[in-house]
Amino acid sequence: MNFLYPGFLFALLAIAVPIVIHLFNFRKFKKLYFSNVQFLRAVQEQNSSKEKLKHLLVLCSRVLAVVFLVLAFARPFIPSPGEKTQIAGPNLVSIYIDNSYSMETLNKEGNLLEEAKRKAKELAGAYGMTDQFKLLTNDFEGRHQRPVNREELISMLDDIKISATGRSLQQVINRLQTDVSANRNEVAYLLSDFQKGFVGIQRIQTNPALSFSFIKLNANSLPNISVDSVWSLSPVHLPNQAEQFVVQLHNYGDEDAADIPVKLRINNQQKAISSVKIAAGKTIKDTLSFSGIGPGWQKGVLSIKDFPLTFDDELNFTFKVTAELKILSINGDLAERAIKSVFATDAYFKLTEMPESNIRYSAFPEYSLIVLNGLKEPSSGLAQQLKLYVQNGGSLLIFPDLEASAAVYNPFLTGLSLPAIQQINAGPAIASTIESENSLFKDVFDEIPANIDLPQVNRYFSFADQSSSNKEHILKLPLNKFLIAKYNVGAGKVFLAASSLSSKDGNLARHPVFVPLMFKIAFSGSREQPFYYTVGKSEVLENDKINLAANQSLKLVSAQSEVIPEIRQTPGKTLLFVADQIKKSGFYNLQQADTVLSVVAFNDNRSESDMHYATENELKALFSKQDIAFYNSKKDTLSMHIALKNNPTELWKLCLILAVVFLATEILLIRFFNPIKNTQTT
Template sequence: MQFKHPEILYFLFLLVIPILVHLFQLRRFKTEYFTNVRFLKELSIQTRKSSKIKKWLLLATRLLLLACLIIAFAQPFFKAKDSQNSGNEMVIILDNSFSMQAKGNRGELLKRAVQELLENTPENQRFSLVTNTETFWDTDIKSIQKDLQNLQYSATPFQLDFLLTKIETKKHNTPKDIFIITDAVNAQSKSLEKLNENSPVYYWIPKAENQNNVSIDAVSISGQSETFYEIKVDVNGFGAIENDIPMSVYNGKNLIAKTVVKLENNKKSVQFSLPKKDFHGYVSIEDKSLTYDNTYYFSISKPEKSNVIVIGENPKNEFLSRIYTPDEFNYTSSELNAVDYNAIDKQDAIVLNEIKDIPQALTTTLKAFYEKGGNVVLIPSSESSAQNLNSFLNNFSGIKFGSLQNQEKQVTKIAFSHPLYQTVFEKKTDNFQYPKVSTAFSTSGAIASVLNYADQSFFLGSTTNKIGHLYVFSAPINKNNSNFQNSPLIVPTFYNMAQNNQKTGISAYTIGENQNLVLDVLLSKDEVVTITNETSDFIPMQQILNNKIKLAFGDYPEQSGNFSVMKNKEVLKNISFNHARTESDLSLINDNLFDKFTSVSSVEAVFNDIHSTRTGNEIWKYFIIATLLFLLLELLIQKFVK
């Protein structure tokens, strides 16, 4: 037992006073008996004994009464179990990622957590609140009530280490009580175990009643004719999906297709035919779980002709003129000494077809062209030196050519998932007429293989800077060295290498991946383009590249949807944005991460636990009660004890 005011205990010396008074009242007197009162002797002795007992009882009660009163004023208490952390600051970490849209027994997990905070956080409690996207330092529940009620779901995943670092930066070396509210989907942390003992951690993992979920993961063009696109919609299911899923396709606000999807093995690719014209809309499904991944926005621009220059000897370039036909391409064949360097910047693809020596000026120009989003195709010549080829490739990738080997090689493997062939094959096939070469350069270094030889070296490889692509053949493909020109692969390979994906195909970007877009547009010095739709707009980072502009989106926009790239009031291009599907699998709950910490089932439990373990047990009131009882006892003794 401890005392808040131990100095008051000095007043216990006052207990000497009733003792002295009592001793004074118990002084001995000499007794003289008179003749006429002797018969009262026996009665007198009995009365005197009773009086002594009464005085001793009164002394005891008065001493105890006075002692209890003095001790009560000293305010005794028992020390709290966790008194060393009684000065800790409260920090609440609230997960508002998309997985918190899941429904528990009291509605959506995030909304329930917010309601719990509003109802059970003491009004006088000071705390800091950190979410995936917002922070509120040193506040109270009334001050942030509206902010909590308007808290939106965030595409930013729950990154506990990042949030703990943010807290430590703001509250460096400050003892803290950390209260984490999360569904623990994809939760990871290396910093949690490093928290010192002065920062107790409480966690509450609200549970979703239904962990089944269906998401639309991607939309792509699987094929096309003169009048229609074949669209493939990839749907992914998590958990036991037994019911059919309704799916609809909208162009703007107009419904253009509808179907019902039956998921087999929780995966399905659904095909739609869309007219070959501008499309600016979305595909959506209906399920009873998460909603953020039920809609996939995408845009398709009306096909434009791609600009292609093939640099090499005109007779060798002839096979490419049959692929790059006038109805889809603006094709130019040029000898090396007649190349118009000023025209390169306006192209979508440049093919170097068996040039013996690549000039440094052309290398420099093509490097800038590649960095602005252009595609470069290198077909080496058997007369090329490895040194000249490597001097060129060093500007694009780490691939290196070795010596030319006079050894026949057979192509045996196709990378069906590579963007060049994603829309070419309906399914993987082994029974295929693969091309072969008579001589090929040896290669080393890392590059994505598109077509491989039997020895796993590449016949065709590629690399990208996210906006431009470099395609490299390891062997000449003229008819004297290879039968590739007679292969069924020749047309889709060169056709797709010349396509600028930012002019044709689907425009659908993932928010937060900082992707780039290059547009053919001329801007004055002070002009900027904006990305806008009906509800929001933002200005992307932009870099002027001669007659082009490169846009970088960073973490914007905040919400998915269909947008337009605007120059003043002119629409340059329609594009779409979607959130990454990182929160779709609700079964990936990593609650083992918190095993060493204190689990609670509500907000109220946290504050109750902290209060009970850090509040001292004050017992002065019991001494007041004892004082009153001894006072009552004294009155009873005075009245009933004779």
């Protein structure tokens, strides 16, 4: 037997009071007058044994009444069989309520979330008034971290709403175990439908100091089709040009779905429509084409019609259509016009040319691509400025002047973290080969013929480093040498050519592959932010470098809310940390004061889309031999089972009854057990 409040046992010292009363009060003698003293001894002898018995019985009744009254306040109990040893003091009961989108579904009990709230209130009612409670939902709110009493818990339960934030079972358990103490009685209940996506497949470890009970709310598996993702087939988005977007849909149901309408809206204008058929449990991709969009940020919405679950029927995304792409060409040979000829073919490219003798370093950040065309004497100062430009995300293309010596170029190349020149190679023209797997040639060729005409060179540099890990071949030469290669430097890229654009060194500038290659290199310099982020999952947003003054800040603004992110500057990027501040899907403007810098889209987590549920055996398999209790909400005796498991057999009521019984016994003894009445006289 254990005691909930063992400190009250010190009150057992109160049994000394009736004992003292017995020793001093009952030994008083009463004077009696007799006419004949010959009968005095007989009266004393006849009543002495009965008087002593009465005194002892009254004393025992008083002592036992005090003892059981003290025990009643100490709250004795007998632990349930198999229950771990209880620690003196109240229980700390943690209750997790799954408030994800899947809890909106219905069963015979009604809405799953409302059923979970009712079960949680039943759990609270199964515990004592002195026990404390902690509530946890998918929102991981700070106010739910403090222990509360039963009334506060019920009030907090009534405030729970469906949340777009999705969690995994391991995340929930880790959160419940954050402040577990071995010096108190702690138990945790998890009320959820236990979707397979929520449960996962990885083994889960729990803290043995915390007792876990899983209460599975029964829901029916529902058919559901989700718009999973979207991406563009175009490397850049140009005004009034044809666009192609690929949309991916997933049928999570057990039956085939036909004639599912898919709509694409850009800036609230319908741009494309399609109809698809999806086999049960399968994923399909569909391509939507449209045109006629102007420059600026575009807000896109892909939507389908699917019931009863609708939270994943829309996918928000954003992209930017740029009016122009700025390119800078720094020329050593002013007579070489190959770069100007290429970019003059399309008004989208805005080419600026500077002579090698008059370079404005301050203008570098304005350009997406900088081309060095045949510089005679590249300086270390230029290398320093270009390295800073590349590390911040810029793209650099270098066509060397083969007339310059290696001693002139090598300090410049090493200043850019590029390999040094070994030697110049001259001789008969040799053909290059195309690295068709390189991303630059994606969508350039439908099919590469075996006898394709390729650029040729008769003079080129060979470089010391031919096996760098950050190098990608674009056009290769024999003996593992390259004609053009890409190096990743910081957040940017450097494209290094082994030959010049001069006709006496080769035919690269006149070859048909040169124009698409230059366009692809120019497009690679424009970085595109992600089409969308996920609520509750994407905590860091990437943006192009944003220069802020000391007291300036950024904010994300939507129609319903405003968020101030934490800002961290990195080479070439500004990182925005939003943590869990984004609660709803939709479009958010990134603003600096009143200026909109970009538009970002958030969508609900698709992990809730799969409406299949883990069985009890599947759940138990994740916990191996750990002691976990499982309950099914279908059982009418749920509350009784939980109360039996978690409430030991309490004896305070019995102690209180016994205390009253012994007090009544004392009264009866004093009133009715009178040995004088039985005195015999002669």
